[in-house]
Amino acid sequence: MTLTPTDRPGQLHQPDSPEQPGRPGLSAALLRRVAGFHACGLPSAQFLWCEDGRWAWVRMELRPVAGAVVSVSVRPLDGPPAGLTAREIDIISLVALGLANREISSRLGTSVRTVTTQVERLLRKLGQDSRAGLSALAVDRDLIRLPIPGGVEHRPGIRMLDLERHAATARTLATPAPRRFRSAGRDTLRIGTIAVAGAFAPDGRETAQGAALAVRDINALLHDDGRSVEHVVVHVDPLDEESVRAGLAALTAADVDAVTSSYASALSPAVFDFAADLGRTFLHTNTWTRSVDAVREDPHRYGHVFQTCPSETAYRSALLAYLRCHPAATGGEGQRRRPRLAVIELDGYGCAVTDGTFAARVHDSGWTAVSTHRVGLTVDDADALAAEVLADGPDLVVVSHLGVEAAAALQNAIVAHSPRQPTYHIYTPSVPGFARRTARGAGEGEVIWSTVTGRPDDPLGRRFSEAYARTFGTRPGRSQASAAYDQVRMLHTAFSVTGSFRPEAVDAYLRDGAYRGVNGTYLFAEPGQSSSGYPYDTADRSLSQPTLTYRLSRHGQEVINVA
Template sequence: MAEGTWELAAGPVGEPTGSAVHDPELLRRIAAFERSDLESVSFLWHGAGRWARCRIRRGPGAAGSPAATVTLLALDGPPAGLTAREVDVVSLIALGLSNREISSRLGTSVRTVTTQVERLLRKTGQESRAGLGAMAVDRELVRLPLPGGVDRGSGIRVLDLEKLVAGEPSFPWGLRRVSGGRRPLRVGTIALGGPFAADGEETIRGASLAVRDINALACERGRPVEHVVVAVDPLSQESVRAGLAVLVEQDVDAITSSYASAFNPEVFDFAADYGRIFLHTNSWTHSVDMVRSSPARYRNVFQSCPSENAYQAALIAYLRAHPAGRGGRGRLAVIELDGYGCSITGAGFTAQVSEVGWAVTAVARVGLSVRDTDAVAAEALGDGADLVVVSHVSPEAAARLQNALTRARPGQESYHIYTPSLAGFARHLEPGGGGLTWSTVTGRSDDALGRRFAEAYTRQFGVPPGWTQASAAYDQVRMLHTAVSVTGSLRPAVTGDYLRSEAYRGVNGTYLFASPGQFAAGYPYDSTHLGLAQPTLTYRMSGSHQHVVPMSA
């Protein structure tokens, strides 16, 4: 199956005979599109044993040629973990056919179709036939040629195209590959909005900087990058679905994200169904377990950071080295966001801290927005804690809690999980609110690569980056582009195999997805090989200065 972009031309030019662009049935559909009033249409193509995603668009063509372009992306087989027969069934459901009508078209029994529909509902997590049909259209799972064709109007573009093709006897043009550089790599970035907008801003800027750097180096035959950014509030289903629909409409080749899939499982399921490479920094161990337990469904999902287990391990290492714990006299209080992957006081936590000389004196659980921070701080400090751990994903809420601790007890030592890595955290701190420590599983080191990135970011955006998501997003885009450039392919199966077998050194460390869960190992808690892992970093803030604290496992 030939990949690439073609435009209509006044002669039989294109790839050698036998390639996808000379499939007579596909050419008839392109001709039908040219004669229609459709602006764009996307579908799965299955012909001569080949599978591909096909997108036809209107746009400026070469002089003297019709204004339509055709883009093909070869697939190894049916996408979204479906079988060829399941793709047929879900395509016919989108047409509005009953089980009996589907069985007639496919030459099978009604009972068989009923079983297949029930299996599809379970596999896709849909609750109804209407949901299956909508999913098939939204995620471009309708395949052409459609068994039995289309004999009714639908208002669905891909089905309207199939209806038009019945009256299209021949294809009067050829296809000519679009000249110039190679087809761009179209990367979609899911940025967080709503209460997580500070992270989203860092993600957008870091990914955009990577796109700028890549395109500045792209020569005539290089692979440029087109960037599609969607900002979603992960707590709003409507916002998430609207953002994902844009990625489908823009036909992105790969997706990068921070931790939207941690708060909204639909993002994770969408990535599996869409079938393109999905790189995320959702550090939940649950996400790793899903990929490990269903490798076929999630084969293109990669976690570009270690799991949250490293957070607890880093905290234990810090407690072990802390002088207050010597002789078993350390007192530890915890303020944690209830849920959202921020609860660190799970099973075994008390025993673990006890082994290194500490006792848990208080645990205060708070919501996403914290109203009375002074009362929460008083609860945590009530028994004279030597150290207060704060685990909250919102930089504003975490900073307000830190301010309350400082007001209640000036000089109180605190240890945060992740959030001070964000540039927005420091902006909410009151004077005297420094003197704190924190850890992150995806952080920027203060080395030559890290400093060069920070300098470039500051020149581009006028403010310095935080210590985590900006550089993580930068690495994701650069890593994707490297995989596509080295393999010369936009096919997820090819680039996915590359990511699983080759290490990539980025600003935040080394990424290697060789484990069954396809996550980047962390040093020193997942791997003892620093050259093949990302270091779990501990930082200290003293006034306006931040620096990395050397730690051992």
């Protein structure tokens, strides 16, 4: 939920009645803390809240993209957390605020000896050997509770006390932002699509056209009593804050019922925040594990967000599987040395293939990782980088998650230096522009690539590809076009079966069922609300999406088996 400030800095709207502050479940006392949080200028705060014997974790965040509102997440608890009693929470909160035992005893109305005993018990219970350790643990695990037992005093620099002091002096309460209701009398389903732009425009085109094809197919099949779909597409450069702000504002103004997206939320935190705060069902193919973790850890805020593909760990698993079955790794005892692997990967954005365990896993697969080269979204001198990588004498070069221009330039530079050099790309060749940019310099070396959400060569995949080509005059890529098509069809099914425009009903349907689309089967039964991948996440092929590996040649692309 979000709460709005007034036009005057430092103040918030006051509800019509302090006794009924306008939002069930948020008491006037808690709304005063929201006002205090806004007034003290903190970007975020998380604390324990106890009122009338009811416990909860509360998180507040300032949301400048959404108009400087405060986002509030309240997660109810059965009682005090971490196996502690209510009195132990009071004690550890006051220790963390720097109070001595005598000060604590005065606040709690008990003896100093009793407090000393309770502190010693807490040290043993939580495995700490000092008050400093208790304090650090209380801050790290958000065990400081509000209201502060015994009130606040002047101890500058402690954010919880700053929040409490501002709350105590606030003359106003926070008020929830007006809830967005869909337009009265509109019976059509309005789906928004975020298509990435800027350096990612080729993928954005695939997303927009795949979603548009789904809308066309749905509307063409409707009977008189069916629910037609309106489509709102916004093109957003996820690296440009102004572009993001304008695109998200357009979706809000269009009063969309649900949103589909590719990986814009992986590159722009503002898009992921928007997905949480919009309060409408949001489907994306942002493959980062951190997004799934956010949904799992805070379902109250992110319950409308669904990841319609597996996460990036499957990329690493697919690469290792390919290494194990590669002829260079199965040369037998007569082989003079282990085959060598070099990696070029995008630095940042949460999509690294290499980690602290990568070299050991490569070794277990029969290879040696000889070098890792991390680059940005653009490569200034592809020729120099290719020469540097090939100087290590790799038997295989991995190119991971680069943009189409950079990946194609590197592929061409590698071929120019070593025409027989095999390469393995992650994701990028799914975009049609990659093959077009490398067709003349493909060389004689094998080009392999993989994706966690891709179009297989089965009847559904072929039918989709043919319909896309007839409609847009070009063949679709292997990933985002069919993924976007599936997202729209899945949403339409959920809205139609439930017969409801309520996001809660649509979300519940998506969690409880499975949908078979072009890219595989979508099942969101796990708390993180993401699809599982076969065979690296699950052995059940019928309820998952296959992680596909392709061979790229002058004649096109074919799926190869590396399991």
